Amino acid sequence: MEIHQVLVGAAFGDAITNEAIGLRAAIRAAFPGVASEIYAHHRQQNLPDIRPLSGYPARGATDAVLVFHSSIGEAAVGEFLAARDERVVVRYHNITPPEFFQPYAPEFAELLALGRRQLFGLRDRSALAIADSGYNQQELIDAGFKATVVVPIHADLAALKAARSEPPKSYPLARHEDEPVVLFVGRVAPNKGHVRLMQSFHVLKTYRQYEAHLWMVGGASQPLYSRLLDQYRRELGLTDTYFSGTVSVPELAYVYRRASVFLCLSEHEGFCVPLLEAMAFDVPIVALARAAVPETLGGAGLLIDGYSPEVVAEAVSTVIDDAAVRQALVERGRRRFAELAPERADEAFVAALRRVVA
Amino acid sequence: MSADPPDPAVDVDTLVERLRQVVEDRRRAGEYPPDLERDLDAHFRRIAARAQDMGDLQGLLTDVRLAAEIAPERISYVSSLPLGTTVHKTFGKAVRRQTQGVVTQVNDFARAVLILLEAVVQTRPVHETALSDLNARLDAVMERMGDYERVPADASPDLRALVARVDRLERETRPVHGARPYSRAALRRALVGTREQVLEQYRPLAELFRDAGPVIDAGCGGGEMLELLSGLGLEARGVDDDPEVVEEVAARDLLVTRGDPLGYLQSMPDQALGGVCLDRVLEELSPERAVEVLSTTTFKLRPGGRLLVIGTNPDASAESRASWYADPSRVRPFPGRLVELLLEQWGYREITTEVLSPPPTIATTAVR
Numbered sequence: 001m002e003i004h005q006v007l008v009g010a011a012f013g014d015a016i017t018n019e020a021i022g023l024r025a026a027i028r029a030a031f032p033g034v035a036s037e038i039y040a041h042h043r044q045q046n047l048p049d050i051r052p053l054s055g056y057p058a059r060g061a062t063d064a065v066l067v068f069h070s071s072i073g074e075a076a077v078g079e080f081l082a083a084r085d086e087r088v089v090v091r092y093h094n095i096t097p098p099e100f101f102q103p104y105a106p107e108f109a110e111l112l113a114l115g116r117r118q119l120f121g122l123r124d125r126s127a128l129a130i131a132d133s134g135y136n137q138q139e140l141i142d143a144g145f146k147a148t149v150v151v152p153i154h155a156d157l158a159a160l161k162a163a164r165s166e167p168p169k170s171y172p173l174a175r176h177e178d179e180p181v182v183l184f185v186g187r188v189a190p191n192k193g194h195v196r197l198m199q200s201f202h203v204l205k206t207y208r209q210y211e212a213h214l215w216m217v218g219g220a221s222q223p224l225y226s227r228l229l230d231q232y233r234r235e236l237g238l239t240d241t242y243f244s245g246t247v248s249v250p251e252l253a254y255v256y257r258r259a260s261v262f263l264c265l266s267e268h269e270g271f272c273v274p275l276l277e278a279m280a281f282d283v284p285i286v287a288l289a290r291a292a293v294p295e296t297l298g299g300a301g302l303l304i305d306g307y308s309p310e311v312v313a314e315a316v317s318t319v320i321d322d323a324a325v326r327q328a329l330v331e332r333g334r335r336r337f338a339e340l341a342p343e344r345a346d347e348a349f350v351a352a353l354r355r356v357v358a
Numbered sequence: 359m360s361a362d363p364p365d366p367a368v369d370v371d372t373l374v375e376r377l378r379q380v381v382e383d384r385r386r387a388g389e390y391p392p393d394l395e396r397d398l399d400a401h402f403r404r405i406a407a408r409a410q411d412m413g414d415l416q417g418l419l420t421d422v423r424l425a426a427e428i429a430p431e432r433i434s435y436v437s438s439l440p441l442g443t444t445v446h447k448t449f450g451k452a453v454r455r456q457t458q459g460v461v462t463q464v465n466d467f468a469r470a471v472l473i474l475l476e477a478v479v480q481t482r483p484v485h486e487t488a489l490s491d492l493n494a495r496l497d498a499v500m501e502r503m504g505d506y507e508r509v510p511a512d513a514s515p516d517l518r519a520l521v522a523r524v525d526r527l528e529r530e531t532r533p534v535h536g537a538r539p540y541s542r543a544a545l546r547r548a549l550v551g552t553r554e555q556v557l558e559q560y561r562p563l564a565e566l567f568r569d570a571g572p573v574i575d576a577g578c579g580g581g582e583m584l585e586l587l588s589g590l591g592l593e594a595r596g597v598d599d600d601p602e603v604v605e606e607v608a609a610r611d612l613l614v615t616r617g618d619p620l621g622y623l624q625s626m627p628d629q630a631l632g633g634v635c636l637d638r639v640l641e642e643l644s645p646e647r648a649v650e651v652l653s654t655t656t657f658k659l660r661p662g663g664r665l666l667v668i669g670t671n672p673d674a675s676a677e678s679r680a681s682w683y684a685d686p687s688r689v690r691p692f693p694g695r696l697v698e699l700l701l702e703q704w705g706y707r708e709i710t711t712e713v714l715s716p717p718p719t720i721a722t723t724a725v726r
Contacts, residue, residue: 103406169661195402199395199398199399199402202398203390203394207384207389207390224409226627227409228402228405228406228409230624230625230627231405231409231625232402232405234621234624234625235401235405236398236401242657243628245628245629302370302373302374303374304374305374307395308378308381308395309394309395309398310381310384310385310390310394310395311374311377311378311381314377314380314381315373315374315377318373318377325370325373328370329370332370
């Protein structure tokens with residue numbers, strides 16, 4: 001018997017890749033003697049033990065299961081899936097609705113649309129679709145998937161928590177040691193709310209916390225959108241506002257240890273692993289109640305329903321200034337983080353797989 | 359000492375609702391301006407629309423370029439009438455000389471129009487840089503007004519300081535529009551030296567940037583450093599807010615943009631540059647703005663990038679410094695020691711300062 005996982009792309013630090021690696025260990029432990037590998041169409045060099053999709057066994061065992069991690073669209077992966085006759089389990093992490101990208105990167109929007117078409121094309125042949133949030137499960141049900149279940153993402157943050165701290169090289173940090181830092185971690189993308197982050201920070205810095213800093217950590221892949229954000233930053237006259245680009249693990253550990261508050265104003269998140277990372281580092285969270293964010297937080301954050309830059313600024317300012325509020329949010333974060341421990345996610349995922357194997 | 363236990367009275371679940379009420383109260387008290395969210399959203403939409411506009415203009419320009427490829431060969435001889443094609447070919451050959459003459463004139467006209475259109479499209483971002491800089495300065499004034507609102511009414515020394523700061527900001531805004539009533543280039547030649555003298559002095563300094571492109575010469579003045587950098591085969595661009603200077607430098611086929619040097623530097627992506635040269639720029643700015651320009655280089659230089667700061671040596675004898683006071687654009691000497699201390703704080707390494715003359719000059723070099 002074989003249970004293999006298929007990814008469109010695999011890269012260091014990528015949440016889906018990390019989950020696939022964790023699940024492979026869980027599958028091998030739960031199903032002794034079962035072959036379980038990870039195959040990816042795009043592979044970053046030197047990733048441990050991730051195989052090229054072209055090397056997928058030509059003809060699998062009759063009882064084989066293929067776990068497909070659905071993300072962005074890729075024609076070659078679509079053709080691959082169409083040619084296979086194994087039982088397919090879809091692991092759905094959400095595909096960002098293409099409308100967010102249409103004005104800034106129409107080609108990328110088309111890839112997202114293709115990803116959704118590929119996903120919906122699997123609805124009749126998937127034995128089970130496993131969503132990592134109830135929000136994502138509802139999308140699957142709306143798309144016509146019949147057998148669905150929710151299993152939170154396998155987010156093993158032990159290595160990140162144990163990592164040494166290293167300040168990002170490009171930032172002059174010496175003068176900010178005692179000043180509050182508002183942090184967001186996530187790709188620079190139109191659904192991630194960077195415009196609103198800057199708006200709210202503008203209000204915060206002008207009216208409430210003159211010494212505050214805004215750190216927006218994450219890689220950027222849409223040059224036009226990044227240029228617009230930079231122009232907006234300049235025209236708002238925002239000082240102490242920093243786009244880090246991609247960071248290393250020690251740099252990520254540093255920014256979480258240094259952060260005063262994690263601010264998430266994303267319009268669309270299928271799960272949002274950085275919320276868990278913030279909880280892991282005892283960083284209190286302020287977030288906009290959108291998509292899967294309320295579910296992932298599970299009460300562990302100040303949740304704002306209905307965006308207003310002034311309300312966001314007041315919330316962030318309160319968390320910075322009020323030790324009791326901060327402590328209450330940190331305690332809630334610790335409890336929620338324990339609920340979403342990777343071991344629990346693995347158990348639930350394996351239990352879901354047993355339904356298919358049986 | 360143990361940490362305080364959590365306050366049981368903290369009600370996180372209702373906190374956001376209470377904060378909404380706080381915001382409403384502050385709006386009513388005039389602390390938050392009305393329609394702030396709407397204005398902020400509209401601001402971003404304007405930026406996005408401008409970008410879209412530029413994309414459309416570039417597309418239209420490409421269409422014009424293609425249409426401007428005028429040649430007799432593009433005139434079709436094909437006819438559906440019997441012997442029509444032969445007649446057209448024969449007639450075409452007969453009037454070839456006249457056709458070629460017309461095509462040449464139309465091509466000359468099309469080239470001139472195309473150059474004009476390209477200049478218009480390329481100049482647009484420069485105007486936008488100046489405009490956005492003005493916006494940023496207006497925002498800075500608004501922010502100062504925010505300070506005013508927060509200062510207690512009886513704090514008159516603070517208020518006087520505030521008014522002085524706003525006045526200074528307004529003064530600093532004027533040069534952005536190139537409104538100097540004198541030729542800065544002519545003054546520079548008289549007070550700093552001829553182009554040949556400056557080239558001689560800067561030649562060893564330019565070596566710092568060898569293999570370190572792209573380089574921005576922010577406040578490029580007469581363009582001497584730019585000329586040396588181009589001579590080293592480096593991708594180098596000058597930025598200056600003086601239209602006369604920009605015209606003079608551009609005439610020497612050097613890459614130069616008219617605009618505010620700080621605004622231009624800030625518009626670059628982080629860690630995009632191999633080198634930045636600030637040639638007698640800091641001494642023409644208020645101390646706060648000079649520090650802002652200098653600190654911006656820490657974002658824009660990539661690790662290993664080189665920084666060169668050239669200024670007048672404030673420690674030179676009073677007699678040799680006389681020329682410094684003769685230039686009305688000078689605001690305050692920016693000592694090399696201060697440059698060194700700031701760069702040290704921001705993590706620069708290999709910081710060295712060299713004293714040169716004449717005129718009395720200091721050149722600080724550092725590696726990001």
